[in-house]
Amino acid sequence: MKKSKWQIFTNGLFKENPVLILLLGCCSVLAISVTVQGALGMGLALTFVLVGSNVVISLLRKVIPDKVRIPCFIVVVATFVTLVEMVVEAYLPDLYDALGIFLALIVVNCIVLGRAEMFASKNGVVDSLLDGLGMGLGYTLVIVGIAVVRELLGSGTLYGFRIIPEGYQIGIITQTPGGFMMFGFAMALLIFCLRKKGKKFDPRIGCDGNCGNCAAGCANAVTDLKTEDGGLTAKEGSES
Amino acid sequence: MSKMNLSVSPHIRSARTTQSIMLDVIIALTPALIASVVLYGFRALLLTQISCGFCVLLEFLYEKLLKRPVTVSDLSAVVTGLLVAFNVPVSMPVWMLLVGDLAAIILAKQLFGGLGCNFMNPALVGRIVMMFSFTTALTTYTGSAGLVDAATSATPLADPASYGFMELLFGLHGGVIGETCAAALLLGGIYLCVRGVIKPIIPLVYIGTTVLLTWAFGGVAPLRSALAGGLLLGAIYMATDYVTSPITDKGKVIFGVFLGLITALIRVFGNxxxxxxxxxxxxxxxxxxxxxxxxxxxxxxxxxxxxxAGK
Known part of the structure; x- marks a missing residue:
């Protein structure tokens, strides 16, 4: 089944949202989603890296030898991350401080590497660009969405502006446990909405589902599709 | 027609219901509630009532919203509400207490499937959420109208040696609403044991291990520190929660020793x-x-x- 260009783009937004459905890149989502400002910066930085690396890897997909493809992907990704890092450090020093190590860690972000491996290395340039854009915006949507709730309840502010008066904050929301709670709620909400719309879930999520011709050997490779509950399987091929 | 009844197990049924057990727990907690009103004034009762009411309301609303059978009448939400309120100082702002109730009923209990499916004690989840969110409010003990004056502010756990046995036994010191009056808690515990609601294994092993290890680790006044803080409240009413404690007697002993070890470690060495x-x-x-x-x-x-292997 060939997907249309629009489908490739919207895939990453909801149906195969990289964070809430594919469960990739959760680490930075939990850590950065404390403030809306930081989350927005992180989301846009990741989107840029993702689009850039997807395009370049797609261009080079016939040149890169299969056996050393991962190091090659990393070199491409690292190039874009260094670019972003320098620009952010030069022009947005506040954001640079807020993101800290997580900006540099985009190099090993599993969304970027995952899309390179699962999509860009097998598809054309335009498709890869759209996929990178969709996935990046999907990530941005989630991290900003979680950050809005966390900043509002935990710090009483929104993008730095005070909404709830001082003294009425629930501190745990900005701490790690709050991050996990909101992550879980966001995941439940998305799945609830998708179920409402009657979308079926394919357990072989994150690829075209053609496990017979796939060399990736992921943990959730499905030889015969028996899961008919329409639910998500707990196991995922990769961890963040 | 044969008079023989054929049926699958269980063949022996008890007249006890969740409701009657929870009612017993509420009765057992009443002395501590009375003691807290005497010690800290009327606001202690008010907080407890609000907490219970809000817990029941939350459970009712959640189950209505999800079109599940409404289980409010089993009184478990009332017990949770009581225990959450027992875990806050009398000066706690009401909205903070409500956040604790919300965490207890929705987060710890209903999201995991309601009574019997929660893997952690709901009241303690409420306490943890409040502890991380409102640390200052939860550890500032100022009595208002009761026997304990506003000057006594620190929990005796900080320095158990400076309190006498009688002071600790009757709770004449700062602390959260339900934990201070050791005598009332013990009375309730004995009632629960006599009624067969709990077996005394977990509380005895837990408290015993804590005292022994506090002594072994070189903590101050191990016997007196057993009466101070939340140990009695936790050991008798929270550690013995059916859903979140082991089934067998052997398991209960292991559970008690583990709890004692962690408690003593945190009390002696922790922040x-x-x-x-x-x-x-x-x-x-x-x-x-x-x-x-x-x-x-x-x-x-x-x-x-x-x-x-591999299964």
């Missing part, structure tokens, strides 16, 4: 002066494994087959 909350929550998480390890074998049954 927090109180370790009961963390100990019970950690213990709750281990309960399924303890149950697995201490499964009772029917008489004459073969030893359990080793589980196949």
């Amino acid at each position: 927090y002066s109180e370790g009961v909350t963390f100990a019970i929550i950690l213990g709750n998480i281990l309960v399924p494994y303890i149950n697995d390890l201490t499964e009772t074998r029917p008489i004459g049954a073969n030893p359990p087959a080793k589980k196949e």
Whole structure:
């Protein structure tokens, strides 16, 4: 089944949202989603890296030898991350401080590497660009969405502006446990909405589902599709 | 027609219901509630009522919203509300208490499927959420209208040696609403044991281990520190929660020793002066494994087959 260009783009937004459905890149989502400002910066930085690396890897997909493809992907990704890092450090020093190590860690972000491996290395340039854009915006949507709730309840502010008066904050929301709670709620909400719309879930999520011709050997490779509950399987091929 | 009834097990039924058990727990908690009103004034009662009411309301609304059978009448939400309120100081702002109730009923209990499915004690989850969110409010003990004056502010756990046995036994010191009057808590505990609601194994082992290890680790006044802080409240009413404690007697002993170890470690070496909350929550998480390890074998049954590798 060939997907249309629009489908490739919207895939990453909801149906195969990289964070809430594919469960990739959760680490930075939990850590950065404390403030809306930081989350927005992180989301846009990741989107840029993702689009850039997807395009370049797609261009080079016939040149890169299969056996050393991962190091090659990393070199491409690292190039874009260094670019972003320098620009952010030069022009947005506040954001640079807020993101800290997580900006540099985009190099090993599993969304970027995952899309390179699962999509860009097998598809054309335009498709890869759209996929990178969709996935990046999907990530941005989630991290900003979680950050809005966390900043509002935990710090009483929104993008730095005070909404709830001082003294009425629930501190745990900005701490790690709050991050996990909101992550879980966001995941439940998305799945609830998708179920409402009657979308079926394919357990072989994150690829075209053609496990017979796939060399990736992921943990959730499905030889015969028996899961008919329409639910998500707990196991995922990769961890963040 | 034959008069023989054929049925599958269970064949022996008890007249006890969740409701009657929870009612017993509420009765057992009443002396501590009365003591808290005497010690800290009328606001203690008010907070408790609000907490209970809000817990019941939350459970009702959640179950209505999800079109589940409404289980408010089993009184478990009332007990949770009581215990959450017992875990806050009398000066606690009401909205903070409500956040604790919300965490207890929705987060810890209903999201996991309601009574019997929660893997952690709901009241303690409420306490933990409040502890991380409102640390200052939860550890500032100022009495208002009762016997305890506003000057006594620190929990005796910080320095148990400076309090006499009688002071600790009757709770004439700062602390959260329900934990201070040791005598009332013990009275309720004895009532629960006599009524057969709980077995005394977990509280005895837990408190015993804590005292012993506090002494062994070189803590101050081990016997008196057993009466101070939330140890009695936790050991008698929270660690013995059916859902989140082991089934067998052997398991209960292991559970009690583990809780005692963690409590003593945190009290003697940790940054927090109180370790009961963390100990019970950690213990709750281990309960399924303890149950697995201490499964009772029917008489004459073969030893359990080793589980196949890779399963």
